[in-house]
Amino acid sequence: MSTGRGAEGMRVLFAAPAHLWDAWSPALRAACPEMELCRDGDPAGFDALIYAPGYPENGQALDFTPFTRARVIQSLWAGVERIVTNPTLTQPLCRMVDPGLAQGMVEYCTGWALRTHLGMDRFAQDGAWRNRLTPPLAQGRGVTVLGMGELGRAVALALAGLGFRVAGWSQSGRPVPGIEVLAGDALPQALGRAEILICLLPDTAGTRNLLDAERLALLPPGATVINAGRGTLIDEAALLAALDRGRPGHAVLDVFRQEPLPPDHPFWRHPGVTVTPHVAAETRPASAAPVVAENLRRAMQGAPLLHLVDRVRGY
Structure with missing residues (x-):
């Protein structure tokens, strides 16, 4: 042996x-x-x-x-x-x-997905009674996970367990029991259904700037992008311009091309961006x-x- x-x-x-x-x-x-x-x-x-x-x-x-x-x-x-x-x-x-890394990523992505899904930031504590803002149930919300490695699979299964309509995308399309996995050329389809898009792809020549202006425009209006994979995945200028158009409506970003993110970076000031300091999974x-x-x-x-x-x- x-x-x-x-x-x-x-x-x-x-x-x-x-x-x-x-x-x-x-x-x-x-x-x-x-x-x-x-x-x-x-x-x-x-x-x-x-x-x-x-x-x-x-x-x-x-x-x-x-x-x-x-x-x-x-x-x-x-x-x-x-x-x-x-x-x-x-x-x-x-x-x-x-296993601790995977659990941390599940908790981060699930937490932000639920916060987005429930619209928790809409309820300002200002005395206004906004009881018409009831969200749909999870099965009415489309979630796409880009990257179906160890972390992506764990996140996709956790969100599916909560009832979300989850699909995964990877270049190979390797099957994951219980999850619809799209492959390669089906990226536009994966983006088009993603009311919540969770990005967990590695940094490779094939993933850099994957989310450029053309692909960001495929997201549903008001979609939320959660990037806990690698900062190189997203064209930063294209994302800022897309946010100004409301497609996506919000971005939760934990990873960046330069870390720490410089204090004068426009992500800090944009109302459509939430910055977290690379804490998704340790x-x-x-x-x-x-x-x-x-x-x-x-x-x-x-x-x-x-x-x-x-x-x-x-x-």
Whole structure:
């Protein structure tokens, strides 16, 4: 079964910004006590790297070439667009798929979808009795989830469980039991039914500026866009112009091309935009450390790795 040596005694480099060490090192050591977790050392002496962008902290991209013994690069984050393009990376790269991350994304997207659906912001506390603003039931509201990976599937199923008319869209159209999944060229159809559009696509060459002026115009009037995927998905100028036309009617944005979002960015001032500071889903050490430990053991035992990144697709 195993072609490699056992996991006992493996040396692992914590190749992540220094401020993450105090939170992550206890959880990682508890989940994988057999490893030697290091913050520095001879690159040729490490069996694996636990990596997050921002390392090294000199602003330069990490050179993976000297890590000749490393059997896996385990990302701490779900997004790997800042890693996969590194030309020195030849080792297997695994992205983070963490149950806590998925739960956080479900809670964020469900919360904002319900707030939008119920029109909760329409009820100003000003003494006016607005009892004619009753929303439809969830089955009367069309929701589309762009991106049907681990996070998209979890969000789509949660919203379907609340009764919403949920459809998903992905380039491949891979089936998800209980969810209508549209593929590829059916993107206009997916957008046209989306009274609430939830964007959970990765950052790839095929998704950048996917929501441009032409595609935003396909949304129903007054639709809400919730982007918790990647900021590069949306053409920012096109979105601002579309909001001025009421199509969409509102955008809840958690991710941006530049983060932190500059204080003078027009998103802060536009009445049709709600900015949240990249808080939709966080990788939490307690739930993610067992995922890391499992992949480290698999790498050392020569077993198939979990959540291996496809270099061609970029995720």
